Amino acid sequence: MREYLTEVLVLDKNKVNETDLTVDLYAKELGRIKAKMTSGQKITSKLSPHLEPLTFSLVRLTEKNGFVVADALTQDYLKHFRVSPVYFAKALKLLSALKELIYSEEIDPKLWFWLKKTLAKREIFYSQFLKILGYDPKLAECRKCRSKFIKYFLAADQIFLCRNCGFKVPQNRLLLEL
Numbered sequence: 001m002r003e004y005l006t007e008v009l010v011l012d013k014n015k016v017n018e019t020d021l022t023v024d025l026y027a028k029e030l031g032r033i034k035a036k037m038t039s040g041q042k043i044t045s046k047l048s049p050h051l052e053p054l055t056f057s058l059v060r061l062t063e064k065n066g067f068v069v070a071d072a073l074t075q076d077y078l079k080h081f082r083v084s085p086v087y088f089a090k091a092l093k094l095l096s097a098l099k100e101l102i103y104s105e106e107i108d109p110k111l112w113f114w115l116k117k118t119l120a121k122r123e124i125f126y127s128q129f130l131k132i133l134g135y136d137p138k139l140a141e142c143r144k145c146r147s148k149f150i151k152y153f154l155a156a157d158q159i160f161l162c163r164n165c166g167f168k169v170p171q172n173r174l175l176l177e178l
């Protein structure tokens with residue numbers, strides 16, 4: 001069994017049943033991982049508040065057939081996003097983008113520091129985010145009409161779109177505005 005201590009950004013938290021939870025994390029030292037808290041652990045209810053989506057926490061994980069949260073402590077609850085539904089929705093969109101575009105347990109210090117810096121304020125620049133992930137808007141054109149004036153990135157398809165083509169994308173799809 002291995003043990004890790006790492007800072008994480010909590011992307012999601014899901015109830016598996018009455019006593020079990022899974023958390024979706026972007027970890028400074030591990031990349032994107034999923035970890036569970038099980039009913040065997042009496043501490044689930046104690047740890048759960050430290051693993052709210054859109055929180056920076058320090059977690060101790062054990063790994064044996066997957067990650068298990070052994071301990072967690074909130075570092076930054078990012079209150080400035082929680083003061084209005086508009087800001088909160090904006091930040092949740094970034095979490096959705098991370099879930100859509102990052103799959104692997106791969107450490108990316110550049111991305112980690114960008115997340116820390118960006119979430120310390122309220123302005124989210126997706127052109128920077130996409131560039132770190134290897135999608136450089138500077139060299140891109142609209143995938144549909146070849147326009148050079150790109151305005152959006154469609155996360156699921158990983159394509160850039162211009163304003164007009166972006167308008168045609170259904171509302172339920174994750175569209176990042178550059």
Ligand SMILES: [Zn+2]
Nearest residue numbers: 142145162165
């Ligand atoms: Zn277009």
